[in-house]
Amino acid sequence: MSFTAAPLNRTALHYACVYDQPKVVTLLIKMNSDVNICDDDKSTALIKAVQFQAEECAMILLQSGADPNVMDASGNTALHYAVYSKNTCTTANLLRHKAMIEAKIKDSLTPLLLALKENNQQMAKFLVDMGASVHATDHHGRTSLMLAAGHKCKGTVRLLL
Numbered sequence: 001m002s003f004t005a006a007p008l009n010r011t012a013l014h015y016a017c018v019y020d021q022p023k024v025v026t027l028l029i030k031m032n033s034d035v036n037i038c039d040d041d042k043s044t045a046l047i048k049a050v051q052f053q054a055e056e057c058a059m060i061l062l063q064s065g066a067d068p069n070v071m072d073a074s075g076n077t078a079l080h081y082a083v084y085s086k087n088t089c090t091t092a093n094l095l096r097h098k099a100m101i102e103a104k105i106k107d108s109l110t111p112l113l114l115a116l117k118e119n120n121q122q123m124a125k126f127l128v129d130m131g132a133s134v135h136a137t138d139h140h141g142r143t144s145l146m147l148a149a150g151h152k153c154k155g156t157v158r159l160l161l
Contacts, residue, residue: 010039017049022056035066042073050081055090068099075106083111084118088126101132108139116147121156134160
């Protein structure tokens with residue numbers, strides 16, 4: 001069951017996540033809403049919950065079987081949005097629910113490379129601690145060490161060595 005609305009064919013579940021309404025999310029799931037349905041931008045409700053930092057909604061969706069590895073039309077997963085938002089709590093929840101820590105977006109950025117590109121040393125350390133590969137490269141062939149050195153992040157460079 002999906003309740004859709006124009007113009008992007010977003011469902012009530014998408015909107016409940018955008019507006020951080022966990023009780024509505026729970027109700028819609030109980031009414032058999034598809035937790036993995038995509039809108040016209042190929043965004044799932046989980047991606048919307050992460051984009052809008054609706055942590056409780058994201059957790060409910062994950063516990064209800066939402067796939068954390070769906071890529072939207074921009075090529076991003078929920079994990080990439082969590083990293084971009086600097087949200088380590090949601091990042092940890094996504095990883096606990098089998099989000100692919102090495103998933104690459106269109107510029108071949110893994111979550112770790114994205115954190116380093118955004119100069120987010122705390123997230124980079126967290127991802128390394130969670131098992132992210134420091135050897136992945138972006139579409140220019142740059143490694144995590146190269147990105148950290150480019151931002152003159154001495155602590156992160158030490159972490160990556």
